[in-house]
Amino acid sequence: xxxxxxxxxxxxxxxxxxxxxxxxxxxxxxxxxxxxxxxxxxxxxxxxxxxxxxxxxxxxxxxxxxxxxxxxxxxxxxxxxxxxxxxxxxxxxxxxxxxxxxxxxxxxxxxxxxxxxxxxxxxxxxxxxxxxxxxxxxxxxxxxxxxxxxxxxxxxxxxxxxxxxxxxxxxxxxxxxxxxxxxxxxxxxxxxxxxxxxxxxxxxxxxxxxxxxxxxxxxxxxxxxxxxxxxxxxxxxxxxxxxxxxxxxxxxxxxxxxxxxxxxxxxxxxxxxxxxxxxxxxxxxxxxxxxxxxxxxxxxxxxxxxxxxxxxxxxxxxxxxxxxxxxxxxxxxxxxxxxx
Numbered sequence: 001x002x003x004x005x006x007x008x009x010x011x012x013x014x015x016x017x018x019x020x021x022x023x024x025x026x027x028x029x030x031x032x033x034x035x036x037x038x039x040x041x042x043x044x045x046x047x048x049x050x051x052x053x054x055x056x057x058x059x060x061x062x063x064x065x066x067x068x069x070x071x072x073x074x075x076x077x078x079x080x081x082x083x084x085x086x087x088x089x090x091x092x093x094x095x096x097x098x099x100x101x102x103x104x105x106x107x108x109x110x111x112x113x114x115x116x117x118x119x120x121x122x123x124x125x126x127x128x129x130x131x132x133x134x135x136x137x138x139x140x141x142x143x144x145x146x147x148x149x150x151x152x153x154x155x156x157x158x159x160x161x162x163x164x165x166x167x168x169x170x171x172x173x174x175x176x177x178x179x180x181x182x183x184x185x186x187x188x189x190x191x192x193x194x195x196x197x198x199x200x201x202x203x204x205x206x207x208x209x210x211x212x213x214x215x216x217x218x219x220x221x222x223x224x225x226x227x228x229x230x231x232x233x234x235x236x237x238x239x240x241x242x243x244x245x246x247x248x249x250x251x252x253x254x255x256x257x258x259x260x261x262x263x264x265x266x267x268x269x270x271x272x273x274x275x276x277x278x279x280x281x282x283x284x285x286x287x288x289x290x291x292x293x294x295x296x297x298x299x300x301x302x303x304x305x306x307x308x309x310x311x312x313x314x315x316x317x318x319x320x321x322x323x324x325x326x327x328x329x330x331x332x333x334x335x336x337x338x339x340x
Contacts, residue, residue: 001299001322003131005082005100005107008322013109013133015100018082021045022098022109025325032084033058034111035095036176037335039327049077051086053094056205057176073122089113090124091279092177093206099127107131108293112328114278115285116148120184120211121177126292134290136303137280137328138258139311145258145282151275152185158254158273159190163230168248172271173256174335175199175236177279180206182234182256183213194219194228196235196244198334219247236334240271258282258329280329290317302326 001008005015011026020030023040031045036057041050043062050058052070059066071077073096077084081103086096091112098109106129113135117123145151155171162169173179175198183203186193193216195203200218207213217223219233228248239245240253255271258278281289290298290312298317300309301324312319 001320003107003297003299004105005102006109006131006133012324013322015082015107017102018079018084018100020049020079020082020084023111023326032086032098034089034098034109035092036061037092037112037174039325039335040111049084051094051096053206053209053211054096056209057094057202060201060205087127088122088125090115090117090121093121093180093209093211095121095177097125097127099129105130107133108295109133110135110289112137112280112326113289114281115289116145118148118181118184118279120181124289126289129293129295131297131299132290132293132295133299133301133322134286135280135326135328136286136300136305136308138261138278138282139286139300139304139308141283143258143261143282144284145261145276145278148185148277151277155182155185155254155256155275156187156190158252159186159232162252163191166229166250168228168231168233168251169254170233170235170239170245170248170251171254171256171275172235172237172240173277174279174329176202176335178256178277179203179234179236180211180213181279182277183216186214186232188214190230190232192217192227192231194223194231194233196233196239198236198238199234221247225249238334278329302328 007014012024013022021028027044033050041058048068055070083101089095108129159169179199195216252272254273256275256277260274261276298319301322305321309319
């Protein structure tokens with residue numbers, strides 16, 4: 001990794017001058033965490049620096065005993081002359097790009113990000129820099145998202161149709177970020193909204209941090225089956241194919257993921273309907289983000305890395321692959337499962 005500020009090590013992306021790692025996957029002294037998804041936030045650091053909203057999330061997922069320092073967007077922490085600050089990434093609540101500056105050199109590690117403002121997470125902000133580290137989860141030209149307003153209309157129309165048939169609507173998506181984004185998109189006039197325990201737990205954490213969500217109800221065994229008729233149930237992907245779904249019969253099963261942009265993925269998941277809703281940037285978003293940084297060097301960490309690097313080089317950009325342990329959006333699993 002040819003950067004004045006960043007090095008690539010077996011523990012992850014490292015800033016030697018500040019002696020700090022960004023989203024490391026090994027045991028380290030100090031870590032800056034971009035967001036709470038488990039491929040970016042792992043146990044093993046002695047100290048964690050992250051956005052205020054991400055602190056309760058990683059404590060919930062990694063253990064309350066971890067040593068955390070919360071910061072706000074734009075707040076500057078100086079470490080050995082390196083100015084470190086967090087900039088909104090637009091990915092999920094609390095997600096951040098990590099900006100590092102030292103002697104006029106600026107590097108930005110973006111983590112995961114999306115360009116469209118979802119009206120819930122702090123909106124993505126482009127940052128001018130010399131070195132930019134980017135994802136490429138959906139780094140192919142076939143991935144271009146519909147505006148969120150249109151997807152919301154599609155989801156609510158599906159819910160209305162199911163209610164008219166006397167069905168429950170079960171919609172699956174990541175319990176952190178995606179689920180809350182969906183809940184904010186729902187037309188609460190249609191019916192009641194219920195949540196799986198994994199989603200409910202995250203909702204509680206975010207509400208305590210001042211985020212506003214429509215009223216939802218935790219699914220419990222005490223709730224009568226008849227109460228779910230015409231309701232919307234928000235669940236993690238792990239619920240698909242599980243016996244947990246039996247309590248909602250008859251129901252229609254939906255899945256919200258960027259991978260639903262490809263029709264074959266819908267058939268493979270054996271779902272009734274797929275909504276191409278992603279918390280990652282699409283092809284135009286990735287290209288716009290990189291262009292707006294003005295970066296001299298770009299490093300691509302995960303996704304369609306080889307294809308995207310080749311494309312960037314064709315555009316005259318000094319681009320390189322980084323073979324990290326980041327995974328981006330996975331199909332059929334929740335972000336907190338199986339150590340992903």
